[in-house]
Amino acid sequence: MERSLKNILVLSFGFLLLFTAYGGLQSLQSSLYSEEGLGVAALSTLYGAMLLSSLLLPPILIAKLGCKWTIVISMCCYVAFSLGNFYASWYTLIPTSVLLGLGAAPLWSAQGTYLTIMGNTHAEKTGKVGKDVVSQYFGIFFLIFQSSGVWGNLISSLVFGQTPTQGAIPEEQLESCGASDCLGATASTNSTNRPSQELIYTLLGIYTGSGFLAVLLTAAFLEPIKDAEQKSEGEKQAPPFWSTLLSTVKLFRDKRLCLLVLLPLYCGFQQAFLAGDYTRSYTTCALGIQFVGYVMICFSAVNALCSVLYGKLAQYTGRIALFALGAVTQLSCFIALLLWKPHPRQLPLFFVFPGLWGMADAVWQTQNNALFGVLFEKNKEAAFASYRLWEALGYVIAFGYSTFLCVSVKLYVLLGVLSLAMAAYGTVEYLGSKKVARLLTEEQTKPAEEGVTQTKM
Secondary structure, eight states: OOHHHHHHHHHHHHHHHHHHHHHHHHHHHHHHOGGGGGGHHHHHHHHHHHHHHHSSHHHHHHHHHHHHHHHHHHHHHHHOOOOOHHGOHHHHHHHHHHHHHHHHHHHHHHHHHHHHHHHHHHHHHOOOOHHHHHHHHHHHHHHHHHHHHHHHHHHHHHHHTTTTOOOOOOOOHHHHHHHGGOOOOOOOOTTTOOHHHHHHHHHHHHHEEEEEHHHHHHHHOOOOOOHHHHHHOOOOOOOHHHHHTTHHHHHGSHHHHHHHHHHHHHHHHHHIIIIIIIIIIIIIIOOGGGGGGHHHHHHHEEEEEHHHHHHHHHHHHHHHHHHHHHHHHHHHHHHHHOOOOGGGGGGGHHHHHHHHHHHHHHHHHHHHHHHHHHHHHGHHHHHHHHHHHHHHHHHHHHHHHTTTHHHHHHHHHHHHHHHHHHHHHHHHHHHHHHHHHHHHHHHHHHHHHHHHHHHOO
């Protein structure tokens, strides 16, 4: 366990450092670079590039470079995006956004593949159930990784903490907060004061340094790992280039994957809503932009704690119970957000919703990844690439309709997509249980048939 745990911790802290920087930058893009919509355009370009990358790059890079060096090279793409922010313009942010998007899918596919292989290898050595160990490893990873949201938002809140204190928000503006917000009507003019360029450079320097440390840590201390199947096959003939390239598309012949794509799609939808719409239409509208970082810290802290809890809990409850918990929690949030009229006097509620959201998101982050790793063990690279493809598509769609749909409509969209995703997931579990029952029946009938044959002889 020591060697496995060491690698899990190196990988987790590498992602922690990397996404402390990227998470903070992502949440500030639309605020820092609002001129001509540069910030939103950068995020849209980023996720569009990630979508294309998910379809093409991960299986090739992982097959050629291995998981470790795929992760290291992809991390460098994130550092390039941090550097591009120092001289933010259409000629720096858009190209570095494309570069980051191209690196994002291989990074996450390699991470999921690495944890799955490590978990299955450790399970074989210790005689444990593979899916339980994999789920536990994903729990440890996301405990550490999700805390990046705490540190990233805390750094930005402290650096930008010198912004002027805003006055009382007029009641007229409060009337249009929450689900009533339509077409960005809640432009909080008195709470979006731009920080000085010196403070912006200070923050970018911290974020860039954190990204460089992530690259160095991973390159120096993460051990390369090979799949057991690859080891047993040895130096067999390598698959054709186009076969590797299209492996993600070929995997869609599996009807289970066709049903499960709604899970990562929904993941992109709900994360985009929290980061974009909840922070703007609820928090910024009623409290001011200075509270956004603290609200997101609450989300990240709960998410991190629940991630490790669910990794342990899955061994006793099974994943179906956890998926049900996540679905019920977020359905309740959606209904409450439709009814709630946010007001500064209700300060605790602004933190309750991100906390509940973190509880649910921890289910999607840990159990979705473990589910894809277990169900598609022989095609892990392509499965995780497909996962990132659909998650990126969810982001792209959510960002696409963000500027012309009312918040209430977006909440109804989330309700519908979550309901469909849970129905599809339930179908996959049902088909899996039928298959297991059929195999057990076949095993029980074989000894009986053999006994009849011996009697005849």
